[in-house]
Amino acid sequence: MSRPAHDRADQPGIRLNINGQSVDAHEGMTLVEAAWQAGVPGITNVGCMEGVCGSCRVMMRRDRQVTVGLACQTFVENGLDVIFLPAASASRHFYDIADFKDSWDIHARFHGIFPEASRCRHCHGCVQSCPKDIKVEDGVALAASGRYREAGEIFFECVMCELCDVACPELIAPAHVGLFCRRVTAHFHLRPPNLISRIEELRKKREEADGNDKGEE
Numbered sequence: 001m002s003r004p005a006h007d008r009a010d011q012p013g014i015r016l017n018i019n020g021q022s023v024d025a026h027e028g029m030t031l032v033e034a035a036w037q038a039g040v041p042g043i044t045n046v047g048c049m050e051g052v053c054g055s056c057r058v059m060m061r062r063d064r065q066v067t068v069g070l071a072c073q074t075f076v077e078n079g080l081d082v083i084f085l086p087a088a089s090a091s092r093h094f095y096d097i098a099d100f101k102d103s104w105d106i107h108a109r110f111h112g113i114f115p116e117a118s119r120c121r122h123c124h125g126c127v128q129s130c131p132k133d134i135k136v137e138d139g140v141a142l143a144a145s146g147r148y149r150e151a152g153e154i155f156f157e158c159v160m161c162e163l164c165d166v167a168c169p170e171l172i173a174p175a176h177v178g179l180f181c182r183r184v185t186a187h188f189h190l191r192p193p194n195l196i197s198r199i200e201e202l203r204k205k206r207e208e209a210d211g212n213d214k215g216e217e
């Protein structure tokens with residue numbers, strides 16, 4: 001884990017631009033720390049510092065090269081131009097997993113919900129934009145061929161930053177393909193035995209507590 005921002009005053013100074021504002025920072029700071037320290041407006045409730053929530057999506061420009069990433073896991077650099085990206089718009093792919101009663105029709109349902117998934121043009125945009133190094137393109141291909149469990153495993157570390165969705169020229173919404181795969185896999189499989197036992201334990205305790213409450217009335 002990186003040192004707190006206030007501990008880095010002894011580090012070399014760095015100047016960069018965040019959301020159009022010139023910001024002074026120190027080597028070793030993340031972009032989100034630099035933005036907070038400089039009081040860049042509009043950057044609040046962003047930055048768990050652990051790269052697990054996906055809400056601090058940024059676009060960065062170094063000379064003529066443009067890349068994307070997460071501000072909590074990207075370090076400051078001299079002359080870097082950074083723009084915090086707004087929250088992604090709602091997915092156009094609608095379904096209610098509770099309506100899925102029969103695992104035999106998942107494939108038809110998937111292609112009904114994600115008709116674009118079979119049109120992947122293998123441009124690698126999703127892979128190049130993913131800050132978690134997920135093999136997004138492979139995940140989409142597996143899902144499109146009906147291998148939902150394997151596809152879901154590929155997306156295991158996905159933080160739903162949706163940078164892959166923004167990068168996809170076919171509007172496949174790979175992040176949501178991954179979420180679908182994880183949901184259907186969980187929906188049609190028994191939960192882990194320790195989780196089942198714990199939930200049963202809690203259910204029994206709740207029943208006992210309800211019984212005691214009634215006895216006292």
Ligand code: SF4
Binds near residue numbers: 134155159163
């Ligand atoms: S798969 Fe997509 S949504 Fe998930 S972490 Fe990678 S870029 Fe973000």
Ligand code: SF4
Binds near residue numbers: 122123169
């Ligand atoms: S960005 Fe879209 S079209 Fe390109 S490889 Fe990824 S899923 Fe396929």
